[in-house]
């Protein structure tokens with residue numbers, strides 16, 4: 001084992017290339033992510049394209065809207081839920 005071999009370790013080079021282009025996958029479709037943007041430009045990273053970025057954004061919005069899943073027109077469901085919450089709150093106060 002020679003000393004010159006440890007001095008010129010190839011590890012640093014591999015790390016640099018993996019952080020710039022390789023190693024990042026689009027969370028939407030799994031393709032390789034778009035390269036980083038140039039000065040002042042926009043990049044869809046970590047997505048592969050702006051379309052995939054919008055798809056992911058839409059999923060988040062839809063997920064937020066589906067949390068209040070009670071149908072507002074159906075009062076019986078709401079009243080039952082309120083009664084449940086009130087009894088639960090009354091029990092926790094003791």
Ligand SMILES: [Zn+2]
Nearest residue numbers: 026029048052
């Ligand atoms: Zn994609």
